[in-house]
Amino acid sequence: MASDQLVIGGRELTCRLFVGTGKYASNEQMGEVLRWSGAQVVTVALRRIDLQAKQDDILRRIPPGVQLLPNTAGARNAAEAVRIARLARAAGCGNWVKIEVIADNKYLLPDGYETVKATATLAAEGFVVLPYISPDLMVARELVAAGAAAVMPLGAPIGSNRGLKTKELLRILIAEIPLPVIVDAGLGKPSHACEAMEMGAAACLVNTAIAGAGDPVGMAGAFAAAVQAGRQAYLAGPDRESELARASSPLTGFLFS
Amino acid sequence: MSFYVEHQKYRDFDWAGYFRAVTPEQVEKIIRGDKLGLLDFLALLAPAAEKHLEAMAVKAHRLTMQHFGRTVTLYAPLYLSNYCINRCLYCGFSSRNTLPRKQLSPAEVAREAAIIRSGGIQQVLILTGDAPAVATVEYIAACLQVLKRYFPSIGMEVYALSTGGYSRLEAAGVDALTIYQETYNEELYAGLHPQGPKRDFRFRLAAPERAGEAGLRAINIGALLGLDDWRRDAFFTGLHADYLQRRYPAVEVSISLPRIQPQAGGFEPAFPVADRHLVQYLTAFRLFMPRAGITISTRENANLRDHLVRLGVTRLSAGSCTVVGGYGDQTETAGQFAIADHRDVAAVAAAVAALGYQPVFQDWHRLDGPAGEMNRK
Numbered sequence A: 001m002a003s004d005q006l007v008i009g010g011r012e013l014t015c016r017l018f019v020g021t022g023k024y025a026s027n028e029q030m031g032e033v034l035r036w037s038g039a040q041v042v043t044v045a046l047r048r049i050d051l052q053a054k055q056d057d058i059l060r061r062i063p064p065g066v067q068l069l070p071n072t073a074g075a076r077n078a079a080e081a082v083r084i085a086r087l088a089r090a091a092g093c094g095n096w097v098k099i100e101v102i103a104d105n106k107y108l109l110p111d112g113y114e115t116v117k118a119t120a121t122l123a124a125e126g127f128v129v130l131p132y133i134s135p136d137l138m139v140a141r142e143l144v145a146a147g148a149a150a151v152m153p154l155g156a157p158i159g160s161n162r163g164l165k166t167k168e169l170l171r172i173l174i175a176e177i178p179l180p181v182i183v184d185a186g187l188g189k190p191s192h193a194c195e196a197m198e199m200g201a202a203a204c205l206v207n208t209a210i211a212g213a214g215d216p217v218g219m220a221g222a223f224a225a226a227v228q229a230g231r232q233a234y235l236a237g238p239d240r241e242s243e244l245a246r247a248s249s250p251l252t253g254f255l256f257s
Numbered sequence B: 001m002s003f004y005v006e007h008q009k010y011r012d013f014d015w016a017g018y019f020r021a022v023t024p025e026q027v028e029k030i031i032r033g034d035k036l037g038l039l040d041f042l043a044l045l046a047p048a049a050e051k052h053l054e055a056m057a058v059k060a061h062r063l064t065m066q067h068f069g070r071t072v073t074l075y076a077p078l079y080l081s082n083y084c085i086n087r088c089l090y091c092g093f094s095s096r097n098t099l100p101r102k103q104l105s106p107a108e109v110a111r112e113a114a115i116i117r118s119g120g121i122q123q124v125l126i127l128t129g130d131a132p133a134v135a136t137v138e139y140i141a142a143c144l145q146v147l148k149r150y151f152p153s154i155g156m157e158v159y160a161l162s163t164g165g166y167s168r169l170e171a172a173g174v175d176a177l178t179i180y181q182e183t184y185n186e187e188l189y190a191g192l193h194p195q196g197p198k199r200d201f202r203f204r205l206a207a208p209e210r211a212g213e214a215g216l217r218a219i220n221i222g223a224l225l226g227l228d229d230w231r232r233d234a235f236f237t238g239l240h241a242d243y244l245q246r247r248y249p250a251v252e253v254s255i256s257l258p259r260i261q262p263q264a265g266g267f268e269p270a271f272p273v274a275d276r277h278l279v280q281y282l283t284a285f286r287l288f289m290p291r292a293g294i295t296i297s298t299r300e301n302a303n304l305r306d307h308l309v310r311l312g313v314t315r316l317s318a319g320s321c322t323v324v325g326g327y328g329d330q331t332e333t334a335g336q337f338a339i340a341d342h343r344d345v346a347a348v349a350a351a352v353a354a355l356g357y358q359p360v361f362q363d364w365h366r367l368d369g370p371a372g373e374m375n376r377k
Helices: A027-037 A078-090 A112-124 A137-146 A167-176 A190-199 A216-236 B003-008 B015-021 B024-032 B038-044 B047-068 B106-118 B137-147 B163-172 B186-192 B201-205 B207-214 B230-247 B275-288 B302-309 B345-354 B370-375
Strands: A006-008 A011-013 A017-020 A041-045 A067-071 A096-099 A128-133 A182-184 A203-206 B071-081 B123-128 B153-157 B176-182 B218-223 B252-256 B293-296 B315-317 B358-360
Touching (some): A017 A027, A017 A216, A027 A216, A067 A078, A078 A096, A078 A112, A096 A112, A112 A128, A128 A137, A137 A167, A167 A190, A190 A203, A203 A216, B003 B201, B003 B230, B015 B038, B024 B047, B038 B047, B038 B230, B038 B275, B071 B106, B071 B137, B106 B137, B137 B153, B137 B163, B176 B201, B176 B207, B176 B230, B176 B252, B186 B201, B201 B207, B207 B218, B218 B230, B218 B293, B230 B252, B230 B275, B275 B293, B275 B302, B345 B358
Parallel strands (some): A017 A041, A041 A067, A067 A096, A096 A128, A182 A203, B071 B315, B153 B176, B176 B218, B218 B252, B252 B293
Antiparallel strands (some): A006 A011
């Protein structure tokens, strides 16, 4: 397992749970979650960062060494996403960016076309681009061509906690896209994340299910363990499912021994 | 197509008959359900739903937690001008009332902004009366140039503008519009607005659509509760919000629930709204539009506001002053309406935190600042 590293943008990651920073009762609680989750990648909405402050209260709670992944929440089109990404980099948030282009506030579904445009622009400017998408194979292929470092398809709509509703489409992306596939949005329980990892997802990003839990720190630990277990199961090669029973010690085995 | 067409579909609607027919079983089924239609929303506003307030509140709390988390955004109003040529019967700024009229100079705007900012507020809502020849669009734009130095996000609650007016102010730095229809009862509206440009019901009704066309990011609407039967105005507010969200899916649509408070002129609401009815409206709306923002201003007292946070409120004003220039000069007391929650920003933030929520001071950063400068390099 020691060699099982995820590499994105040249950075080697051992923890495959990415976490978000929104919806917490306090930034102190958010900081605790980050520490206990063991996450090495943390996404933060630039819209919530106080760019005029000497040290923003969210950013100062992100543990040293953790990769900051600013996201473009609030962007309605590619142009706004690009501007937010540049703003983030100019503010010292590094060159990773999670592209979120959402022009539908009812379902919060991402705009694939605008996401591809923003990705092409930012990748050409040297950003490490992780675009949030619906699990659409054609959009994902466009993103590969546009220079994305990974793709982040949704399991279910943001904040819905509904689990892997897009499982069949995720399976196709995992099989066909030569980039890390990070399942983002909709994962409501550790078992959802575990299943995504068993399927071969490279990582999972979780926010609402942790922030909304009765004990967010405890839930962060549960997600971290589930992601790790799912990854180990994937690497171990799960046995195939069968509609018929297969006894561990076949009853007719003696005929052939 | 405009919202007026939707509004007119209910012109001959049998409100009393519909409300009478709502049964407890129907209400329970709606609360248990996943998605509400318009008539489901109306059923939750019926008298029969009053007995189910706790169940509505529990679900409203759960939905709000799911979509907004444990956060409440704080903002403050900044009154730029109280000149007004309307004679709205319920408003302290009515031209009928004799109060000192004042319009802030850019220097005074800066002084007010600095005071608000020093209290921690980062999102401000600028307001004017309805005097387009005095508080002109260009005057408001000039104020925005000052305010942009202090606030990452600026909303406005000014008289209804043309699409061009909204575009001009969007380009000048406004992110969000707040505009209240006051009442969706067209006949009543005419009586309440006997004189002035605000008398044009349809022009005001279509203002949020013009703001959507102009590209504003967020639109907040509402009815002034107490002017008409709250159940009808609550329904039309929901209908309007739903219409705007469908027509402008990229816009963050939200509502306010302002109740009439004492003001100069001594207007008494014909249909006072009880606390339990405010809660019924708030929770019914949350079940109808789980992702929409809900604002409660300092018109309501501290105790009620604190309780409403758990029921679905996502935005609170804090440390508010409704007097033009009132943050710096506290000798003048004639505001647009009386404030009931007199806590300062720190006290409101502390109360929010004590409830287990995070007070959020910044929820958007205008994109014409450093990013624009970077583009010019």
